[in-house]
Amino acid sequence: MQASRNGDGKEFVSHAPGYWSRDGGIAPEFWNDWKWQLKNRVTSLAQLESRDCGIDLSDEERSGVILSGDKLALAVTPHFFNLIPREKNPDDPIRRQVIPRVEETWSSSYDMADPCGEDSHMPVPGLVHRYPDRVLFLVTDRCAAYCRYCTRSRVVSGVGEQELHTDFEEAFRYLEQHTEVRDVLLSGGDALIFSDEKLDKLLSRLRAIKHIEFLRIGTRVPIFLPQRITPELCAILAKHHPLWMSVHVNHPRELTIEVKEALERLANAGIPLGNQSVLLAGVNDDLETMKTLVHKLLMCRVRPYYIYQCDLINGSSHLRTSVAKGIEIIEGLRGHTTGYAVPQYVIDAPGGGGKVPINPGYVLYHDNEKIVIRNYEGKIFEYPETGGDQSVQFAPQREYHDEYLYS
Numbered sequence: 001m002q003a004s005r006n007g008d009g010k011e012f013v014s015h016a017p018g019y020w021s022r023d024g025g026i027a028p029e030f031w032n033d034w035k036w037q038l039k040n041r042v043t044s045l046a047q048l049e050s051r052d053c054g055i056d057l058s059d060e061e062r063s064g065v066i067l068s069g070d071k072l073a074l075a076v077t078p079h080f081f082n083l084i085p086r087e088k089n090p091d092d093p094i095r096r097q098v099i100p101r102v103e104e105t106w107s108s109s110y111d112m113a114d115p116c117g118e119d120s121h122m123p124v125p126g127l128v129h130r131y132p133d134r135v136l137f138l139v140t141d142r143c144a145a146y147c148r149y150c151t152r153s154r155v156v157s158g159v160g161e162q163e164l165h166t167d168f169e170e171a172f173r174y175l176e177q178h179t180e181v182r183d184v185l186l187s188g189g190d191a192l193i194f195s196d197e198k199l200d201k202l203l204s205r206l207r208a209i210k211h212i213e214f215l216r217i218g219t220r221v222p223i224f225l226p227q228r229i230t231p232e233l234c235a236i237l238a239k240h241h242p243l244w245m246s247v248h249v250n251h252p253r254e255l256t257i258e259v260k261e262a263l264e265r266l267a268n269a270g271i272p273l274g275n276q277s278v279l280l281a282g283v284n285d286d287l288e289t290m291k292t293l294v295h296k297l298l299m300c301r302v303r304p305y306y307i308y309q310c311d312l313i314n315g316s317s318h319l320r321t322s323v324a325k326g327i328e329i330i331e332g333l334r335g336h337t338t339g340y341a342v343p344q345y346v347i348d349a350p351g352g353g354g355k356v357p358i359n360p361g362y363v364l365y366h367d368n369e370k371i372v373i374r375n376y377e378g379k380i381f382e383y384p385e386t387g388g389d390q391s392v393q394f395a396p397q398r399e400y401h402d403e404y405l406y407s
Contacts, residue, residue: 009252018082019053064100117352126166140189226262274305335376
């Protein structure tokens with residue numbers, strides 16, 4: 001089934017093999033091979049502008065591609081590249097995520113190389129221990145494709161200002177010694193680009209540490225490279241339960257038929273799936289787009305988990321939107337659709353403060369006797385805070401003066 005490439009993304013469609021079908025086309029056994037997809041990624045200006053499958057670049061994009069080699073590499077899988085319209089439309093929400101722009105070379109006074117403060121919370125190379133009971137394990141610096149707003153652009157893709165030098169044995173020793181660690185998140189880069197054998201070996205090594213209760217994988221591979229989610233991979237992952245997975249989808253058009261099938265294979269292997277979106281200007285910073293996205297995610301058996309305010313990474317100011325816009329989106333979801341579809345909006349506090357939940361102002365007044373709250377319709381309610389003290393006058397619902405609503 002085909003649909004307009006500039007559509008709203010409400011339907012699950014397939015674009016395969018799309019622009020790779022010209023001049024004889026690509027045999028299905030190649031197209032469906034994840035290693036072929038990686039080998040044939042679009043990585044250069046010449047490929048972007050090629051006659052067969054190229055796109056019509058704007059001046060800002062062309063300059064961005066030329067300058068991208070010393071900041072964050074260009075790489076887009078054929079699967080994901082097929083989602084990009086070929087006409088000159090630099091405002092397309094898929095295109096904005098993966099095609100470099102000259103604005104990436106601009107700097108603002110707020111930009112940071114390491115906005116989440118990971119380097120300062122790294123007791124051994126490649127292991128970030130910022131929260132009390134969990135660690136982030138950076139197992140690779142490579143991804144299937146590169147998001148232009150990448151929080152770790154300083155180390156990811158091999159062309160940034162730093163290199164990732166993970167010491168696996170030192171990391172394993174640290175985890176063995178720190179018995180407070182019960183949760184390990186594999187990220188990087190993307191662990192799912194490892195071979196089945198290498199990934200199985202890594203998960204087995206972590207599973208051998210008794211106090212580690214569960215494992216998580218943060219990945220965009222099911223979206224960039226759904227061909228990687230093979231039955232063999234799912235069987236390997238299922239050996240290491242409890243294992244959870246956070247995927248990364250920003251726009252409903254990313255949820256194609258192939259991606260839906262890949263996510264279903266993971267869910268059928270018993271892996272709980274959550275989605276982490278980044279709020280991006282011109283991509284998903286409106287209520288209808290986000291509502292379509294969260295509804296499609298639930299149809300793929302994925303729970304919307306987080307919406308991140310875009311980190312203050314160098315060169316991302318053109319993709320950042322206001323916090324007020326994020327609050328507006330959450331308010332437009334809460335109460336207007338199932339609670340399962342409403343993610344938590346968070347800011348990763350700059351400099352390493354961790355995730356801080358940002359919510360609309362539902363609490364209007366709170367003291368030691370009561371809390372005054374409003375619901376999604378704007379109606380006001382009281383709830384007692386006294387533990388049953390009958391002397392406190394309490395009205396479940398009443399009219400309030402402006403000082404409650406606007407103080």
